[in-house]
Amino acid sequence: MxxxxxxxxxxxxxxxxxxxxxxxxxxxxxxxxxxxxxxxxxxxxxxxxxxxxxxxxxxxxxxxxxxxxxxxxxxxxxxxxxxxxxxxxxxxxxxxxxxxxxxxxxxxxxxxxxxxxxxxxxxxxxxxxxxxxxxxxxxxxxxxxxxxxxxxxxxxxxxxxxxxxxxxxxxxxxxxxxxxxxxxxxxxxxxxxxxxxxxxxxxxxxxxxxxxxxxxxxxxxxxxxxxxxxxxxxxxxxxxxxxxxxxxxxxxxxxxxxxxxxxxxxxxxxxxxxxxxxxxxxxxxxxxxxxxxxxxxxxxxxxxxxxxxxxxxxxxxxxxxxxxxxxxxxxxxGRTNDIARLPDGKVVPGLTFYYVTKTVIEDSGNIKEFVIIQTEIDSFKIEYVSENELSEEQKNKILAAIGTYVGKNLNITFKRKNILKRSPSGKLKQFTSLLK
Missing domain, CATH: 3.40.50.12780 (ANL, N-terminal domain)
Incomplete structure (x- = not known):
């Protein structure tokens, strides 16, 4: 059949x-x-x-x-x-x-x-x-x-x-x-x-x-x-x-x-x-x-x-x-993604954050742009541009998704910005790892 x-x-x-x-x-x-x-x-x-x-x-x-x-x-x-x-x-x-x-x-x-x-x-x-x-x-x-x-x-x-x-x-x-x-x-x-x-x-x-x-x-x-x-x-x-x-x-x-x-x-x-x-x-x-x-x-x-x-x-x-x-x-x-390496040895492809973004996507159009940056082995920063500041409820929803899809006990910080840094070609890379 x-x-x-x-x-x-x-x-x-x-x-x-x-x-x-x-x-x-x-x-x-x-x-x-x-x-x-x-x-x-x-x-x-x-x-x-x-x-x-x-x-x-x-x-x-x-x-x-x-x-x-x-x-x-x-x-x-x-x-x-x-x-x-x-x-x-x-x-x-x-x-x-x-x-x-x-x-x-x-x-x-x-x-x-x-x-x-x-x-x-x-x-x-x-x-x-x-x-x-x-x-x-x-x-x-x-x-x-x-x-x-x-x-x-x-x-x-x-x-x-x-x-x-x-x-x-x-x-x-x-x-x-x-x-x-x-x-x-x-x-x-x-x-x-x-x-x-x-x-x-x-x-x-x-x-x-x-x-x-x-x-x-x-x-x-x-x-x-x-x-x-x-x-x-x-x-x-x-x-x-x-x-x-x-x-x-x-x-x-x-x-x-x-x-x-x-x-x-x-x-x-x-x-x-x-x-x-x-x-x-x-x-x-x-x-x-x-x-x-x-x-x-x-x-x-x-x-x-x-x-x-x-x-x-x-x-x-x-x-x-x-x-x-x-x-x-x-x-x-375009579409080149880094890999996230976690303290417990887990290796996560950058596109795993696709599933995290599902919690960010709202049909209200509030979130205009965002990027996720790994700054340390256990630390990530989410930079975003939006009409309104993310509420604690929204942040908690994102934290819960990261805990589910990426890993537990990670340090996540949020930073609202007026504009996000782009590559020379104008491409906005959703996930970047700063680890060597």
């Missing part, structure tokens, strides 16, 4: 229609692709102008005849209550609701209409087939975190079962835990690994130190897919040598879906079917292929919430070999 497809259908995501639509788009000839993209861009703008008061006010609509005049949406622009940003044709029950990780320091809640969400999944399924991975049949070793509250944990584990995913909890990557990981690989026929880059790199280092090649213990392994964090070339070599399978780069974001996926020729093929990707300079000018700038994304099918010329917070470059139908992401800068 196609369990993954069934799970989408049970949740009212029209995956069959999405797959058919994807096939139709992929069959469009290159010479007709510019017209397809122009039609979809104009259509999604017209829809939100008609049905979304937030976007109508944001755009200050008076008609336009040039795509370059469409305003850029920053993450900070979307830090308003979701009810103010939803299209009038959708509500929180008829749309898919999600939260960004806050890895850029700008957390917010978003919505996607069910067809747009299904189309994102159709894109993932299409790319995974490049490597003989079938989401309905292939068993995944999933190196992600998991909610630790009772209901969130049960819900996520149920989704894992239905989706043929077996969770490897990355909240603790001590040697003892990774020994337990090995036992699971010895006794299961995993087809692929999928997870946060930093967690898989740590596991690869553990394997190297033990002199183990994972595929020799688990011959069914085909590939390893890394996501959410930048993969350096040396780390890629380490993973491939330790796992014994190719490493594939996946670039995506929860609010827009799949952005780019690496093919067998080491080219990051950009998703041009349901997204429109641009590279802009600091003055919002569109850059030609080969020049580095800000990655700006338009979701061509999301009618529930406008994601139009959305600045995702990354810097990248499209290859000169790109075409409208087949853009190639030559370079991506």
């Amino acid at each position: 196609d369990w993954f497809k069934l799970s989408l259908q049970l949740n009212k995501f029209p995956i069959k229609r999405a797959q058919k639509t994807l096939e139709i788009i992929q069959a469009i000839p290159e010479e007709e692709y510019a017209a397809y993209q122009r039609k979809r861009r104009n259509s999604i703008i017209d829809y939100h102008i008609q049905h979304n008061s937030f976007y109508r006010e944001f755009f200050i609509w008076d008609g336009f005849d040039d795509w370059k005049n469409v305003p850029i949406m920053k993450k900070a622009d979307l830090q308003h209550p979701l009810r103010e940003r939803l299209s009038s044709t959708y509500n929180t029950k008829t749309a898919y609701i999600g939260k960004t990780s806050g890895s850029s320091g700008h957390p917010f809640i978003f919505a996607k209409n069910r067809f747009a969400h299904a189309l994102s999944w159709a894109g993932f399924q299409d790319r995974y087939k490049w490597y003989d991975i079938d989401l309905n049949k292939s068993l995944q070793a999933r190196f992600y975190g998991i909610p630790l509250d009772f209901y969130g944990n049960i819900q996520e584990r149920l989704k894992d079962r239905i989706s043929l995913r077996r969770r490897f909890n990355i909240f603790d990557l001590s040697e003892k835990k990774m020994e337990a990981f090995l036992k699971r690989f010895r006794s299961s026929n995993f087809d692929y690994l999928n997870g946060y880059t930093s967690a898989i790199v740590l596991f690869a280092r553990f394997l190297k130190d033990k002199g183990i090649v994972l595929k020799e213990l688990c011959p069914s392994l085909k590939i390893c897919i890394v996501t959410s964090e930048r993969l350096f070339e040396k780390d890629k070599e380490l993973i491939e040598n330790s796992l014994g399978v190719p490493v594939i780069n996946e670039y995506g974001a929860s609010e827009v879906g799949l952005i780019a996926f690496e093919d067998a020729h080491n080219h990051w093929i950009v998703n041009s079917e349901d997204l429109y990707i641009e590279i802009l300079d600091e003055n919002d000018n569109i850059l030609p292929y080969g020049e580095e700038g800000r990655v700006v994304i338009t979701s061509l099918f999301n009618k529930a919430h406008p994601m139009i010329r959305y600045d995702i917070g990354d810097t990248g470059c499209l290859s000169k070999e790109s075409t409208l139908k087949k853009p190639i992401l030559e370079k991506l800068i």
Whole structure:
């Protein structure tokens, strides 16, 4: 039985229609692709102008005849209550609701209409087939975190079962835990690994130190897919040598879906079917292929919430070999996370703080930006920008989440600031360790 497809259908995501639509788009000839993209861009703008008061006010609509005049949406622009940003044709029950990780320091809640969400999944399924991975049949070793509250944990584990995913909890990557990981690989026929880059790199280092090649213990392994964090070339070599399978780069974001996926020729093929990707300079000018700038994304099918010329917070470059139908992401800068090391020897990937930020994200839009800095082996500082000072109740909620997801008996301090320090590229790094 196609369990993954069934799970989408049970949740009212029209995956069959999405797959058919994807096939139709992929069959469009290159010479007709510019017209397809122009039609979809104009259509999604017209829809939100008609049905979304937030976007109508944001755009200050008076008609336009040039795509370059469409305003850029920053993450900070979307830090308003979701009810103010939803299209009038959708509500929180008829749309898919999600939260960004806050890895850029700008957390917010978003919505996607069910067809747009299904189309994102159709894109993932299409790319995974490049490597003989079938989401309905292939068993995944999933190196992600998991909610630790009772209901969130049960819900996520149920989704894992239905989706043929077996969770490897990355909240603790001590040697003892990774020994337990090995036992699971010895006794299961995993087809692929999928997870946060930093967690898989740590596991690869553990394997190297033990002199183990994972595929020799688990011959069914085909590939390893890394996501959410930048993969350096040396780390890629380490993973491939330790796992014994190719490493594939996946670039995506929860609010827009799949952005780019690496093919067998080491080219990051950009998703041009349901997204429109641009590279802009600091003055919002569109850059030609080969020049580095800000990655700006338009979701061509999301009618529930406008994601139009959305600045995702990354810097990248499209290859000169790109075409409208087949853009190639030559370079991506951003999403590099440090690792937190704790007094008890526990090693925690920086993206563990994704689960801490869930407690910070409020639909009130109070928290505008935040970063977490490890200053000592047992000390962390949370710097934030907000309209109002965090209350003691809010601070206690964050402290409780850190105790649950990161570790106990840690010294946490809060500092409200007017502005947060950024990297030279303008990137705001959510987690930084100052330990040597």
